[in-house]
Amino acid sequence: MSTVRETAARLPDPAQLRAHLRALAVLDATIGDDPRFSCYTFNAHWGPKEEAALMDNGSGDDFSVLFTPAGTLIRGFDHESRMSPYATEDEEVWPGVIDEVPAALSPLLDEPAFFDEGIDVPRVTTCLWWTNGDTAWHSGSAVDFPPGVEDPDGSAYLFRLLTDRTPEAVQAYFEDYYERPVPLDAVRHVLAGHPLTAAVVTALNPAALTDEALLRRIAAHPEAASYLAGHGEFDLERTDPHEPIALPNGLPVEPVAGCNAGGTHYLCGPAVPGAPRPVLYTDSEGRASLIAESLAEALTLAIVLPSWHDALAGFRPPALGADHLADHPDHPELRDRLLAALILPPTTEQQVLARLLTTAARTARDGFLPYVPDDEDCEFDPMFTPGPLDDVDTDEPIPTRAAH
Numbered sequence: 001m002s003t004v005r006e007t008a009a010r011l012p013d014p015a016q017l018r019a020h021l022r023a024l025a026v027l028d029a030t031i032g033d034d035p036r037f038s039c040y041t042f043n044a045h046w047g048p049k050e051e052a053a054l055m056d057n058g059s060g061d062d063f064s065v066l067f068t069p070a071g072t073l074i075r076g077f078d079h080e081s082r083m084s085p086y087a088t089e090d091e092e093v094w095p096g097v098i099d100e101v102p103a104a105l106s107p108l109l110d111e112p113a114f115f116d117e118g119i120d121v122p123r124v125t126t127c128l129w130w131t132n133g134d135t136a137w138h139s140g141s142a143v144d145f146p147p148g149v150e151d152p153d154g155s156a157y158l159f160r161l162l163t164d165r166t167p168e169a170v171q172a173y174f175e176d177y178y179e180r181p182v183p184l185d186a187v188r189h190v191l192a193g194h195p196l197t198a199a200v201v202t203a204l205n206p207a208a209l210t211d212e213a214l215l216r217r218i219a220a221h222p223e224a225a226s227y228l229a230g231h232g233e234f235d236l237e238r239t240d241p242h243e244p245i246a247l248p249n250g251l252p253v254e255p256v257a258g259c260n261a262g263g264t265h266y267l268c269g270p271a272v273p274g275a276p277r278p279v280l281y282t283d284s285e286g287r288a289s290l291i292a293e294s295l296a297e298a299l300t301l302a303i304v305l306p307s308w309h310d311a312l313a314g315f316r317p318p319a320l321g322a323d324h325l326a327d328h329p330d331h332p333e334l335r336d337r338l339l340a341a342l343i344l345p346p347t348t349e350q351q352v353l354a355r356l357l358t359t360a361a362r363t364a365r366d367g368f369l370p371y372v373p374d375d376e377d378c379e380f381d382p383m384f385t386p387g388p389l390d391d392v393d394t395d396e397p398i399p400t401r402a403a404h
Helices: 004-010 014-031 106-110 167-178 184-191 198-204 211-219 222-229 295-304 308-312 322-327 331-341 349-360
Strands: 040-047 050-056 062-068 071-077 126-131 253-258 264-268 279-282 287-292 375-379
Touching: 004 126, 014 040, 014 050, 014 062, 014 071, 014 167, 014 184, 014 198, 071 106, 167 184, 184 198, 211 222, 211 295, 222 295, 222 331, 279 295, 287 295, 287 349, 295 331, 295 349, 308 349
Parallel strands: none
Antiparallel strands: 040 050, 050 062, 062 071, 071 126, 253 264, 264 279, 279 287
16 A cells, blocks of 8 residues: 555655656646646745645646745645545545644645535645655654555555656656657756756747747736736737738738737748748837747747837847836846746847847848838838947847947
8 A cells, every 4th residue: 555654755855846846847838739738837926925836637636735934735636536525424534634734834725726616625635744844744644544445545646756756757757648759858858957948848849839839828827918918018919900011022911919009010921830930010100120030039039128129229238128127126037937937948138139139130131121002112111220239149248339
């Protein structure tokens, strides 16, 4: 028989467990095509100074790991367990499972998300905790497990990727769940805590950075959608431009987002599955510029460098973005959180700025400076004119230049 007591001995300390669960959430979000079907997720803002790692397999089994200043609480529910409240005569939590949870952590079990409609006790068959000062995980000492069952409380089944944290075990789980190969080296990269790169993302899921996948992630992440619609000036609900446009190079354009100032973002080119489309921005004053080579790049620009309009007008660091950072000192933390949520590889302002200038410089040259179809003489003006200091390498620092 394997119970929560054996599981407790195989779990790492809370810090290591948190890092592992964050990595599982990153892997699940990247490998999967739709965040609604991810099993493993991580909520860094579950409550005041509280984080939650969650697992829900969609078949009635779930667990939560809540990280708080007072300690860590693990709650698991195996819907087929004989220890389920639904399997008891009075629909009560199995005796001893949560009776000894410390007072500092027991209120966490009152979270409405852990209750089902029509039942007055939390959804739990197994529970562990680690308070400040502990050196090991604890579980109920008086639990009388039902006999004749190999995994009576479901802990071995629920926590199998927490007790066997090897890359091989994690790879096998995701290959089985998503029914496709998952490269072991990419799994090792994420489990080791290394930041995502475009190469790792593509290895885990070639479709992860496609337009369709990115739009699904934004729709599933209210904080990302809210930021993009506001400070990011990339509102996906604004897809009705003031006037139709056409491109000299003949490529079709599709409005994908708008901004509060009346500007519009367009995807340029035919919608070919898996093929990136450059992003063109037109403002309300008859000016336009390419700003990114793909939707993924445009979203990264909006998140990392919300003052990119000023960059096209000539501002450079340290002046560039200084006002936004002064008004929103939490932007670096928000930036990292949103990039992670959308599975966009981390990058720096300098790299994003360099890509923006390189892309904007080819607007007119490559036939992306639009015009109004009924009047070909009505051509938009470029928002950016390259100067001698704008020939930069994306891997090198950008020289500072005074605003003009």
